Amino acid sequence: MLVDTGLQESPRHVCHHRQSEGGCADCKVRPISVCSVxxxxxxxxxxxxxxxxxxxxGHALFGQDEPAGYVYNVIEGALRLTRLLPDGRRQVMGFALPGDFLGLALQDRFSVSAEALTSLKTCRFERRAFTGLVQAKPHLLRSLHDRAGYELTLAQDQMLLLGRRTAEEKVASFLLSLRERYARTGRTSVTLELPMGRQDMADHLGLTIETVSRMLTRLDRQHAVLLVPGGVRLLDLAKLESLSAN
Structure with a gap:
């Protein structure tokens, strides 16, 4: 395994080499990652x-417009993916969770910034070396295509979310989508962790932070959710699904 040598000196990165306990074979996100095949x-x-x-x-894994020399597999934690618009506004494009691969697009530079919302563990691969491995293993390439299809579905869902839905419907849909993504990693608790802040949710959903807070409070008063420190407890899935389907 290679030793990481440059990132510690970067003011945006606080990273160091970490030997895996059992190697890739025992990685807990392997079953849901592209390397499962x-x-x-x-x-x-x-x-x-x-x-x-x-x-x-609070530190960045990579920044918007930086050379995309690496790909990353998230092992633990969560990342906020943001894009700075020409007028200076920030758009939260999404959130990366365990099992997600970052940097697989064909562009030479990253189109978004990736910032850690929690303590983060990730595997990093030099992009050219990873591409060479993929070209030699067609089953890995198919797995990457499946991942790309999944990410396209998430992008389409996001477009629908930002379309003609009400603020309450947007928040309910976001909570259910996050629940489904957590379920892929084996996390099925009724208490949904929200590592992102309400401003992050607002910038992702095209709302104001005041509106997000008001919608969460409304769902709490309707007994659809219970607001708890660090997240929400989903009490009435049928109610949330009804809102999400509209």
Whole structure:
């Protein structure tokens, strides 16, 4: 495994090499990641290309318009993906969770910034080396295509979310979507962790922070959710699904 040597000196990164306990074969996000299709020998080959990085909350994994020289697999934590618009406004494009791959687009530079919302663990792969591995393994390429299809579905859902829905419908849909994404990682608790702040939610949903707060309070008063420190408890899924389907 390679040793990470440059990121510690960057003022935006607080990363260091972290040897995995059991290697890629024992990675807890492997079943939901693109590397799930690889055999044990292939996983050893993949691990030889990887760097295990730790990033502190509030620091950037990469910035918008930076050269896209690496791809990343999120192991633990959450990231906020943002794009700075020409007029200076910030758009939150989405949130990366365990199992998500970042940097797979064909552009030479990152189109978004990725900032840690929590303590973060990620595998980093030099993009050219990872591309070479993918080209040699068609089943890995198919897995990447499946991942791209999943991300396209999320993007389409986001377009619908920003369309003709009311503020209450947007917030309900966001909570259910996050619940579904957590379920993919095996997290099925009725208490939904919200590592992103309400301003992040507002910038993602095309609302103001005041509106997001008001809609969460309304859902709480309707007993659809219960606001708790760090998240919400989903009390009435039928109510939320009814709102989300409109």
């Amino acid at each position: 690889l055999t044990l020998p292939e996983l050893e080959e993949l691990e030889s290309l990887s760097q295990h990085l730790v990033l502190e909350k």
